[in-house]
Every structure is written in C-alpha cells, then in structure tokens.
Amino acid sequence: MSRYLTLSALAVLFLFPLVWSGYASLEEPSNYLEMARFGEGIDTYAVNSVLVSVMTVGGTLVVSALGGYGFARFDFPGKNVLFLATLAILMVPYATILIPLYVLLGYLGLQNSLVGLSLVFVMFQLPFALFMMRNAFEALPRELEEAALVDGCGTFRAFARILLHAVRPALITVGLFAFLASWNDFFAPLILLNDGSSFTLPVAVVSMTQHTFGAIDYGMLQAGVMVMALPCLVLFIVLQRHYVRGFMSGALRG
Amino acid sequence: MTLTVTRSRRAAHSAPSARWRSRKVQGWLYAAPTAVIVGVLFLAPLVLVVWMSLNRWPLLGQATFNAPANYVKIADNPLFLDAVVFTLKYTAITTVLLSGVALGLALLVQDRRPGIAFFRTAFFLPGAVGFAAAGLLFYGMLNNDFGPIDPMLQALGITSEPVKWIGTPNMALFSTITLVIWRFAGFNMLILLTGLQAIPTEVYEAARSDGANRWQIFTRITLPLLRPTLALMLILSVTGSLLAFDQFFVFTNGGPDNSTVSMVMVVYRDAFFRFDLGGAAALSVVLLVALVGLNTLMMRRLR
Numbered sequence: 001m002s003r004y005l006t007l008s009a010l011a012v013l014f015l016f017p018l019v020w021s022g023y024a025s026l027e028e029p030s031n032y033l034e035m036a037r038f039g040e041g042i043d044t045y046a047v048n049s050v051l052v053s054v055m056t057v058g059g060t061l062v063v064s065a066l067g068g069y070g071f072a073r074f075d076f077p078g079k080n081v082l083f084l085a086t087l088a089i090l091m092v093p094y095a096t097i098l099i100p101l102y103v104l105l106g107y108l109g110l111q112n113s114l115v116g117l118s119l120v121f122v123m124f125q126l127p128f129a130l131f132m133m134r135n136a137f138e139a140l141p142r143e144l145e146e147a148a149l150v151d152g153c154g155t156f157r158a159f160a161r162i163l164l165h166a167v168r169p170a171l172i173t174v175g176l177f178a179f180l181a182s183w184n185d186f187f188a189p190l191i192l193l194n195d196g197s198s199f200t201l202p203v204a205v206v207s208m209t210q211h212t213f214g215a216i217d218y219g220m221l222q223a224g225v226m227v228m229a230l231p232c233l234v235l236f237i238v239l240q241r242h243y244v245r246g247f248m249s250g251a252l253r254g
Numbered sequence: 255m256t257l258t259v260t261r262s263r264r265a266a267h268s269a270p271s272a273r274w275r276s277r278k279v280q281g282w283l284y285a286a287p288t289a290v291i292v293g294v295l296f297l298a299p300l301v302l303v304v305w306m307s308l309n310r311w312p313l314l315g316q317a318t319f320n321a322p323a324n325y326v327k328i329a330d331n332p333l334f335l336d337a338v339v340f341t342l343k344y345t346a347i348t349t350v351l352l353s354g355v356a357l358g359l360a361l362l363v364q365d366r367r368p369g370i371a372f373f374r375t376a377f378f379l380p381g382a383v384g385f386a387a388a389g390l391l392f393y394g395m396l397n398n399d400f401g402p403i404d405p406m407l408q409a410l411g412i413t414s415e416p417v418k419w420i421g422t423p424n425m426a427l428f429s430t431i432t433l434v435i436w437r438f439a440g441f442n443m444l445i446l447l448t449g450l451q452a453i454p455t456e457v458y459e460a461a462r463s464d465g466a467n468r469w470q471i472f473t474r475i476t477l478p479l480l481r482p483t484l485a486l487m488l489i490l491s492v493t494g495s496l497l498a499f500d501q502f503f504v505f506t507n508g509g510p511d512n513s514t515v516s517m518v519m520v521v522y523r524d525a526f527f528r529f530d531l532g533g534a535a536a537l538s539v540v541l542l543v544a545l546v547g548l549n550t551l552m553m554r555r556l557r
Contacts, residue, residue: 010362011373014377015376017380018380018383020395020402024402063288064288070283076277076285093545096521096539100302100303100306100535126291130288155280183384184385186384205387205390218397222391225387225390228387229382237379247445
C-alpha cells in the first residue's frame, strides 16, 4: 500500500506542471486570441510545423522502408559500409553538423526552406528508422515474398502490395518517432530558418519571450505551450504501445 | 548434339548469374535513397565542417584559407573556456541525479500490478512534450508573479519571500536540472525497464530461496545484470548533457551574467551573433572529436 502512496505522490509531481499549464492557459480565454495574433499569426507557424512534420514522417517512412527491405533481402557491394555510415549518424553529435548543414543547404538552394529542414530531420531519423525497418523485414517469413513472386509480381510489387502491409507496426513506430522529433525540435529550425514567416511553432513561441518589448504575456505563453504539447500528448497516449516497441527493439543502442 | 548440350549448359550457367546481377542492382535501387541522404546530408557536412574550420568564413562574403587561426583563437575565447567548465559541472550533476531518479522510478514500476500502466504513463508523459515547450512551461511556472510555485511554498511556510529561481547562477543551474529531470526521467526509466524485464524471474526466485534479502538481490543480481542497460543510459545522458542547448537558451537564456552558457550555445553565438562561421566550425570539430572519443571510450569501458 505504501508503494501506491509513493507512486501517487510522484505522479502528482510529474503531472502537476502539465495540468497547471493547461489551467493557466485557459484562465483567460483571451490568451488564445492574443496568441492567434502573435507575430505572423499562430496559424502560419502551425501550418509550417504541420508541413515539416508531414514531410519528415513521409520522407522517413519512404526512405527507411525501401532501404530496410534492400538491406534485409538483397546483397550488394558496399552494403555494410552504407549501413555503418548510416548508424554513424548516431555517433556524431547533431549540434556539431548543423553549422555546415546551414551552409550546405544554401548551396542546394534550400536555405530558410521547410523542405530543407525536413530533409535534415529525415537524415537524423534514419539510423533508428533503417534499423527498425531492416529488422522488421528480416523477421518476415521468406515464403510470404516467394508466394508473391511466384504469382508473377516483381519484387517491387511484392514489396508494395504485401510486405509493406506486413511491417505496418514497425512503420507506425518509425512514423511516431519521426513526428515527435520534427514537431518538437528547436535547435535545427532555429539555425536553418531565418525568416519569421517560415518559423515552426517551437521557434515562434520561444520568440514570445525574447523579442517582446515590455512585459512578457505569460498567459499567452502557456497557450503556446499547450498548442505545441497537446498533439504530442494525445498521440503518445494513443500510440504508447508502438512507442515502447521502439525502445524494446534495441534500435536506440545503434 | 554436343551443340545443344553446351548451349543448355551455358543457359543454365548464365541464368542465375544474370539473376544475381539483377538482384544486386535491385538491392542498390532500394538502398539508393538512403545512400543519397547519408551522403549529401551527413557525410558532406562532416567534410565541410572540417574545411570551414580551416577558413575565415564570414556569414556573408568570401571564405579565405587561414588555418590554423580558428583553432588557435579557441584558447583566447574566455566564453568558451568558461562554458566548458560549466557544461562539465552540469553534466556531472545531471547524470548522477537523473540516473538515480530514473532507476528509482523503474524499480517502483517494474512489477506488473493493478494500475501500474497508469503510473508508467504519468512518469513518461513529460517526455512527449518538446524540450522547448517544457522550458517555456517551467519559465512560466517558476515566474515570481505568474507562477504557482512561490505562493504554494509560502502557504506551506517553506519560504517567506519569492525565490530567485533563475536569478542567481546556482539557482539557475538547480532550476534547469529540475526541468531536465522532469522532462527526461520517464525516458530513462523506460530504457531501464527494458533491461529489468530482460532479467529472468528464475534468477530472483533462486536468490530468494537461497535466503537473499532485498538489498542483496538488488546489489548482487539486479545491478550487475542491468549493467549494459545502465551503460546505455549513462552514455545517452552524458552525451545529451554535454550538448545541452535548448534548456539554457529557452529557460535561462545563458544568464544570469553568462553563468549558464553551455558549449553549444557558444558555437551558436559565434556563428549567428558574431557571424564567424569558421570559428563556430572549429569549435564544432573540437566538440565532435571529443564526443566521439568519449563515446567510444565509454562503450569500451562500460560494456
């Protein structure tokens, strides 16, 4: 029984900040109206965030599903080198290659671009995603693929029609990690986006504390926190099982 | 007769090799998007950061070769040297406290019992919130006029006047570490849970039937068997703390008096406030080499 008391006390400590933030944001309904008018309008930033998340999740799923299938089922020269190079992304601290990425995206005409930012997020997600997808395809019975090939499908049609469906749980896990990372990340958009109208939510809402002349509107700030946090909280609670599988897979170990 | 034999033999021989060649090409096609992303967005910037560090590279304008000036001037960058000391101190305290809290939570929720799923979710939930959002949440929660913490502490008689949560260097560090523990304890708990659940129950049963008490079971069985998982958690925590940026940028803004400026913050300021991308690249290379070295060392020693 004392264990439940400890657990409950701890749960209150961990949940209190979230509950308080929701309460503080709603205390004055005008907080949300103020926030809606902040800067270029909160809708601009929200749309930017949604676009970046959709492109990151889509890009990560396509690249890692194709790559995972290639690594699980084919032998080709350079296979091991490419796999190790991808896993090496985990070894290199992400903050240290953002400055060159800023310059490089400029060369590619992708500076201050949501597409450029999304591509960078896809790269950062790739070691985890590729590892997950390769393991998922390796775990499929060979017969599944052979049956499709005998039926006259090419490998690509077998992949697209049958195998992709069979690895759906892994795709959900990879997509969830990609969404949380791209929706929440602050450092990459801070460096790679330099025009207010292309800001994503975290950069825009943080600027509420740094570029206001005069007093900071704390109620509006908590409304901003809620707009960022709620989609993640809901998604996490609904897809928790898939999130935990990401941990269990050992992919974090790289 | 002979002709047909050779022909069919050649056909038999060439069919699998052509098929193998086409499997090779197919394999490459599936892996090509990965290769492009890794090549263009990971390997190229790795080379570029080294090249940039060897040049005077202003934010706007022409780059000129000036090696090793960017590295030499690191020694005269007092902000960076202070940041190294501060970041190491922050990393040490955070890693110890975070590991302790995460291990405590993991032990509390490791057994399946009624309602335990709720507590696991409750402890993890802050981890779903973005770090920037979490920083802003604490920024409001600890504000003396707006936040609820000061009135609560005063009502309980713990403090008599508003606390300077981010007003002094030590309090700013303390408040930031509290924020980090709140945000990451559940994440680390989840890592440790995967390790705890991999320990077979028979091992515990055997120890119990040998008369081991709970402390002996913890120190002689749980901890040694948890070692690889603890190592992973330590590596992630040390690396993450050494690269701290968001918490200090959002929550303390490096203050008061630059007392909470982390190493990555100096890289950012050099690049975008002093417009010195070459200098920022040199600092990045130093950080990169140090962290890859440290990671390799920790993996060897801890596993």
